[in-house]
Amino acid sequence: MSKRIAIIGAGWAGLAAAVEATSAGHTVTVFETAHTLGGRARAVQAMRADGTPITLDSGQHIMIGAYAQTLRLMREVGIDIDQALLRTPLAMVFPDGNGLRLPKLPAPIDALVGILRVRGWSWRDKFALLRVAIGWQRTGFQCDAALSVAELCASLTPRVRDEMIDPLCVSALNTPTAQASGQVFLRVLRDAMFGTSGGSNLLLPRQDLGALFPDAAARWIGERGGRIAVGHRAQAIAPTADGWQVDGEGFDAVLLACPPGEAARLVEGSGVGNTAWCAQARALRFEAIATIYLEGGHRLPEPMLALHSTPDAPAQFVFDRSQLCGDAGVWAMVVSASETERAKLEAQVCAQATTQLACVEPRVLQTVIDKRATFACTPGLQRPPMAIAPGLIACGDYVEGPYPATLEGAVLAAIAAVSAS
Numbered sequence: 001m002s003k004r005i006a007i008i009g010a011g012w013a014g015l016a017a018a019v020e021a022t023s024a025g026h027t028v029t030v031f032e033t034a035h036t037l038g039g040r041a042r043a044v045q046a047m048r049a050d051g052t053p054i055t056l057d058s059g060q061h062i063m064i065g066a067y068a069q070t071l072r073l074m075r076e077v078g079i080d081i082d083q084a085l086l087r088t089p090l091a092m093v094f095p096d097g098n099g100l101r102l103p104k105l106p107a108p109i110d111a112l113v114g115i116l117r118v119r120g121w122s123w124r125d126k127f128a129l130l131r132v133a134i135g136w137q138r139t140g141f142q143c144d145a146a147l148s149v150a151e152l153c154a155s156l157t158p159r160v161r162d163e164m165i166d167p168l169c170v171s172a173l174n175t176p177t178a179q180a181s182g183q184v185f186l187r188v189l190r191d192a193m194f195g196t197s198g199g200s201n202l203l204l205p206r207q208d209l210g211a212l213f214p215d216a217a218a219r220w221i222g223e224r225g226g227r228i229a230v231g232h233r234a235q236a237i238a239p240t241a242d243g244w245q246v247d248g249e250g251f252d253a254v255l256l257a258c259p260p261g262e263a264a265r266l267v268e269g270s271g272v273g274n275t276a277w278c279a280q281a282r283a284l285r286f287e288a289i290a291t292i293y294l295e296g297g298h299r300l301p302e303p304m305l306a307l308h309s310t311p312d313a314p315a316q317f318v319f320d321r322s323q324l325c326g327d328a329g330v331w332a333m334v335v336s337a338s339e340t341e342r343a344k345l346e347a348q349v350c351a352q353a354t355t356q357l358a359c360v361e362p363r364v365l366q367t368v369i370d371k372r373a374t375f376a377c378t379p380g381l382q383r384p385p386m387a388i389a390p391g392l393i394a395c396g397d398y399v400e401g402p403y404p405a406t407l408e409g410a411v412l413a414a415i416a417a418v419s420a421s
Helices: 012-022 068-076 109-116 123-138 159-173 180-190 214-223 260-270 275-283 342-357 407-420
Strands: 003-007 027-032 043-047 052-056 085-088 090-095 097-100 202-205 227-230 237-240 241-246 247-252 253-256 286-295 304-306 317-318 333-337 363-375 387-389 393-394
Touching: 003 012, 003 241, 003 260, 012 027, 012 214, 012 407, 027 393, 043 363, 052 363, 068 214, 068 407, 085 247, 085 363, 090 159, 097 109, 097 159, 109 123, 123 159, 123 180, 159 180, 159 333, 214 227, 241 253, 253 260, 253 407, 260 304, 260 387, 260 393, 286 342, 333 342, 342 363, 393 407
Parallel strands: 003 027, 003 253, 027 227, 253 393
Antiparallel strands: 043 052, 085 202, 090 097, 090 304, 237 241, 241 247, 286 333, 286 363, 304 317, 317 333, 387 393
């Protein structure tokens, strides 16, 4: 039966829910406070030093081959995946050429061969990782929910922890290993490195994040009778005898695809009385991600390189946007779990670009700091459930589930929310 569904929020979760609901024959209205679609993964406009306009992103994102549902929805709205994304085998290579690079082989053979071939590691490093990885496979990639990633990986050598575990953890969970959930980390490893063939492939955006999905999704939804109301912050939701109202407009169901604090505000004002859900949503702690775009960079040996990160050299990865988007001389330096104030962070990253990447004169083009980029994915974290009240569903990467705050996590939550509505 066709329903009228309101979706509050036009980030990737909200737009994925709108596409999924439209495909199922429902009529959707999406309410979005901002005038730009995409939420935390959107295009931003900037200006080069010479006055030339340039389109950047709210943060440099990585996708992987295991993002099956995200890729499916991108194809559904007309995105040519091969044109939009650069697919490469997983590589966590440092500027000196050392590091992990997986070959083009079926999983999990690619991971095993890749570990044995890591440049710069001793045989002790490699066998320690293989021994631990085999143990994870034997336990079905399960561990005590109270374990942190640091505790989970304590038996690995310092080099393996520094050059593989730490950057993988901070890129996937945006939480330092000492505070990150070991169980969620294992789930990511299982699906990416030890799951389906190609699941570990890096998918690097060749175009801005708006063009990658949100803009195409909005056009696709509009062509099928859906409505996207940008610049409209939903003020109130309320249950009715046969459904829900959003700012006085009637719907059969409401999906809350906005940030958890905003969702809690709407739930508290609705009168449904689910104080436990609101308390869980408001209790979530967040981690920041900073992306510092630099001008003056030369062509790097890879589109993406891992960096040696320290408190004074905080970036974990650099992306050469000339090889991705054609932005000549532009690098994106990414600092996950960032806590440093802007001016100091920019100075540190410029110095890091000089010392680790031999950039002669790096200049800050744009700095984007998202202070609430992801929830802190800590051991035993109690995330809010999807169901709030009959016909009222939470839809976002923060809801109860096995994945951290990723684009695929947002899309999976959206699909589940539509099914439950």
